[in-house]
Every structure is written in C-alpha cells, then in structure tokens.
Amino acid sequence: MIASTNLIEIDAIDHKPREIRPRHLSIAFESLGCRLNHSESASLEGGFDPTEFRVVGAGQGADIVVVNTCFVTTQAESKCRGLIRRILKKSPNTFIVVTGCYAQADVDALQKLGGIDLIVGTEGKMALPELLREAFEQEVSFIQGLPQKCPLPIVFHSSRISREDFTIPALPVRETLTRPNVKIQDGCDFFCTFCIIPHTRGRSRSRRFDDVLREASAWAARGHLEIVLTGVNLGEYDSDGHDLCDLIEAIEQVDGLKRIRLSSIEPTTIPEKLLDLMASSKKLCAYLHIPMQSGSDRILSDMDRRYTREEYRELAQSAIKKIPNLCLGSDVMVGFPGEDEAAFQETYSLIESLPFSYLHVFPYSRREGTRVTRTDLRAVDPLTIKARSAQLCSLSNERRQAFLSRAVGEKVDVLFENLNDEGIFSGFTENYLRVGINTDNNLSGQIHPVRIEGVKKGFAIGSLMI
Ligand code: SF4
Numbered sequence: 001m002i003a004s005t006n007l008i009e010i011d012a013i014d015h016k017p018r019e020i021r022p023r024h025l026s027i028a029f030e031s032l033g034c035r036l037n038h039s040e041s042a043s044l045e046g047g048f049d050p051t052e053f054r055v056v057g058a059g060q061g062a063d064i065v066v067v068n069t070c071f072v073t074t075q076a077e078s079k080c081r082g083l084i085r086r087i088l089k090k091s092p093n094t095f096i097v098v099t100g101c102y103a104q105a106d107v108d109a110l111q112k113l114g115g116i117d118l119i120v121g122t123e124g125k126m127a128l129p130e131l132l133r134e135a136f137e138q139e140v141s142f143i144q145g146l147p148q149k150c151p152l153p154i155v156f157h158s159s160r161i162s163r164e165d166f167t168i169p170a171l172p173v174r175e176t177l178t179r180p181n182v183k184i185q186d187g188c189d190f191f192c193t194f195c196i197i198p199h200t201r202g203r204s205r206s207r208r209f210d211d212v213l214r215e216a217s218a219w220a221a222r223g224h225l226e227i228v229l230t231g232v233n234l235g236e237y238d239s240d241g242h243d244l245c246d247l248i249e250a251i252e253q254v255d256g257l258k259r260i261r262l263s264s265i266e267p268t269t270i271p272e273k274l275l276d277l278m279a280s281s282k283k284l285c286a287y288l289h290i291p292m293q294s295g296s297d298r299i300l301s302d303m304d305r306r307y308t309r310e311e312y313r314e315l316a317q318s319a320i321k322k323i324p325n326l327c328l329g330s331d332v333m334v335g336f337p338g339e340d341e342a343a344f345q346e347t348y349s350l351i352e353s354l355p356f357s358y359l360h361v362f363p364y365s366r367r368e369g370t371r372v373t374r375t376d377l378r379a380v381d382p383l384t385i386k387a388r389s390a391q392l393c394s395l396s397n398e399r400r401q402a403f404l405s406r407a408v409g410e411k412v413d414v415l416f417e418n419l420n421d422e423g424i425f426s427g428f429t430e431n432y433l434r435v436g437i438n439t440d441n442n443l444s445g446q447i448h449p450v451r452i453e454g455v456k457k458g459f460a461i462g463s464l465m466i
Contacts, residue, residue, distance in 0.1 A: 033070025039181035046170035069102035101200035161202025185231030235269020295350030335385030337377035
C-alpha cells in the first residue's frame with residue numbers, strides 16, 4: 001500500500017499532478033445492517049490518519065461519506081440506494097465511497113446508480129483507508145484541496161475473498177457505545193438456503209487470537225467494562241488452534257473488564273464446554289441469542305439448518321438447566337417458501353414450550369443468488385406472513401414482559417448507558433435485562449446495584465442501592 005503523506009492535486013485543466021498542502025478532509029460513515037457492519041465502520045474510522053482526516057458523525061455533512069451497505073434483503077438493498085441518493089441530493093459534491101455487502105454483491109448496479117466515486121468490495125473493506133489514499137494519489141482530481149467527483153466510480157473488487165486469519169490494527173476513535181463490539185470472526189461456511197451472507201462476506205475466517213486480546217485490553221484501558229464479541233458465525237472461531245472457549249477464557253484475564261457478551265451464536269456450534277463456562281464464569285454474561293428460524297423439521301431441512309426441532313429443544317433446555325438466570329433469545333423466520341399452517345404451528349408450539357426471553361421475528365424476503373430461489377418451493381402469501389409475524393411478535397412481547405416481571409424485588413447490577421426522553425437513565429444487567437432509574441447523575445459506563453421495583457413497557461424500573 002502507498003505510504004506517502006502528501007496528497008496530489010491534479011490540475012483540473014491540464015491534468016498535470018502537482019503537490020498541495022493537504023486539506024483536513026472531513027469524513028463520515030453511514031452504516032446500515034448488522035452489528036458487525038457497525039463494528040467494522042467504527043474500526044475503519046480509527047484507520048484514518050487524524051492529521052489528514054477529521055471523522056465526523058453520520059448525517060453531519062462531510063467532504064467524504066462512506067456508506068457501509070447491507071444486502072441481506074431486497075429492502076436493505078433499496079434502503080442503501082435511497083441513502084446514497086439522499087446524500088447526493090443534499091450535497092452533490094460529496095465524495096461518495098460505497099463498501100459492505102452490496103459493494104461485494106452487485107458492483108454493476110452501484111456503477112449504474114451514478115454519483116458514487118469509489119466502490120470497495122469485501123476483500124478490500126478493512127483496508128479502506130489505504131485504498132482511499134491510493135485512489136486520491138492516483139486517480140482523483142483535487143481543487144482547492146477537495147476531492148472532485150469521479151466521472152465513473154473507481155472500483156476495488158475481487159470475487160475471491162481470503163480465508164486467512166486476519167487482524168484489525170486500528171481501534172475506533174469515537175467512543176459512541178458503552179459496550180463496544182469486538183469483531184472476532186467473519187464469513188460463514190454454512191450456506192443456509194435463504195442466506196446471501198456467505199456470498200457477500202465469504203467463507204469463515206477468524207481474527208488472530210492475540211489481536212483480539214489486544215483490542216479487549218485497549219477497551220478496558222479506556223475504562224469500558226463490557227465488550228460484545230461479534231462475527232457472522234461466532235462459534236466457528238478458530239485461530240492458531242484456539243477455539244471460542246479458549247478466547248473467552250483468555251479475555252477473562254484482562255484486568256478491568258467486568259463483562260464479556262456473545263452476540264448471536266449458531267445452535268450447532270455451541271459445545272457443552274461453552275454452557276459450563278457461561279454457568280461458572282464471573283465475566284461471561286448469561287446471555288445466549290441462538291437463531292432457531294423454524295420449529296418444523298421439514299422447513300429446517302429445506303433451509304439446510306443442520307439441526308432438528310428436538311435437537312434445538314434439547315440445547316435450549318440444557319442451557320437453561322445449567323444457567324438458570326439465562327436470557328435466551330432467538331431469530332425466527334416467518335414465511336420461508338413452503339411454510340404451511342402446520343409448519344408455522346410447529347414453530348409456534350416449539351417457541352411456546354421454551355423459556356425464551358424475547359424473539360427477533362423476520363419475515364422471509366426473497367434474495368436472488370440464494371439456493372432457495374432455485375427450488376420450486378411455493379412462496380407464502382404476504383398477508384399470511386404478516387399475520388404470522390404479528391402472532392410471534394405478540395408472543396415475544398409477552399415473553400419480554402414476563403422476563404422483566406420475574407426480576408421484580410431482585411437486586412441486580414446495571415451497566416448504565418444513557419438517558420431516555422422520559423428522564424430515565426437505563427442500562428443492562430449481565431443477563432440483558434434493561435433496567436431504568438430516575439436520577440440526575442450521569443451514570444454512563446458505570447455499574448451500580450439497583451433494586452427492581454416494577455416493570456414498564458420494555459424495561460424494568462428500580463432505584464439505586466446505596
Ligand atoms: S449460519 Fe446460515 S443464516 Fe447464519 S450467516 Fe451462515 S448461512 Fe447465513
């Protein structure tokens with residue numbers, strides 16, 4: 001990669017390069033989609049040399065805007081296009097960089113969209129600061145220190161995505177989250193028939209063990225008490241012979257860090273050892289988000305989900321038995337092709353029989369390029385999908401409220417985050433109970449004991465114990 005520190009101004013008329021004193025360019029990130037995308041944007045922000053770039057918040061207007069896209073559904077795709085159009089309408093001269101899953105999956109569509117200056121696919125995503133510099137030095141014209149719009153987008157794209165372990169050298173500069181995400185893994189080998197992610201993010205690969213520990217220590221040194229381990233398929237973590245449990249045990253040794261949370265984890269990748277570790281650990285939070293997707297064996301098989309209804313039930317029951325205060329959440333997909341009423345009822349009854357604390361309900365959205373689109377399974381009528389989703393959302397709300405109600409009278413430790421519009425300062429317990437209190441003090445980033453006295457919609461309410 002290029003190591004020069006000076007930008008080159010290409011004279012707008014004779015196109016001869018000449019050196020200029022670089023202007024301090026402002027750069028903003030607009031991130032769509034999953035937690036991982038947001039975490040990657042935060043790391044990328046840290047990769048820009050602060051002597052040349054000033055990172056500003058999304059929506060604040062900047063010389064350069066990086067749109068970190070999502071391609072998981074057609075709605076996500078059109079949301080990305082809408083966002084790019086809105087940025088250009090508001091500031092037509094903004095230098096637009098597009099990266100993320102959309103940039104990997106459909107470069108042609110982005111090239112045709114107009115107004116985009118640089119497209120960076122998955123392979124180059126985490127090297128975006130260097131690639132932007134390369135583009136500035138070799139292909140972009142500058143007038144008065146500002147990058148000019150490119151007639152056609154410059155494209156860094158490869159259909160081959162590396163499977164090697166990776167590192168993420170930069171640490172986020174802006175600390176917008178009380179509980180920072182730490183990316184430990186990327187990609188997926190599972191190829192569930194509805195999912196585009198293995199095509200957009202590539203095969204499973206892990207972040208180097210020492211590199212994760214370095215970031216965890218850095219967050220602790222900055223005073224953060226909790227980190228959230230993120231990835232596409234966390235349970236597949238495998239670096240230098242270390243699996244996910246080894247990594248957690250090593251992070252537990254980081255001084256100052258009080259909590260380690262796992263984001264979502266696939267059911268077939270959870271070993272007994274992880275449940276035992278969660279049951280005994282003083283730092284690993286009692287929280288498991290295990291995507292179920294369906295409770296029908298026929299649908300699970302058509303999704304190629306690698307487990308049966310009974311296997312999922314046994315796993316969930318075993319987790320609850322070992323970790324009685326566990327917050328158990330799940331993703332459920334509604335309206336997968338071929339889901340008839342009987343299959344939906346199997347999903348509903350399995351959920352009813354298990355102690356979920358909440359559900360994330362996703363209506364199936366057809367995605368070209370996924371395997372299910374090449375089958376003759378019948379699409380489910382959108383009104384039926386809507387009605388089934390509503391039933392599951394209602395069940396999820398009941399479960400959330402019941403989970404909160406069970407905690408009334410208990411003393412819990414809350415890691416406080418922020419003040420809401422009603423003047424309530426709220427945060428989370430280690431088992432992901434949202435708890436709020438009335439206070440005039442800024443408790444952000446601090447853990448305090450709270451006695452839970454009641455329940456409001458979506459959170460428990462209590463008072464500080466002194
Ligand atoms: S496990 Fe399945 S749903 Fe999850 S990322 Fe991999 S292919 Fe997609």
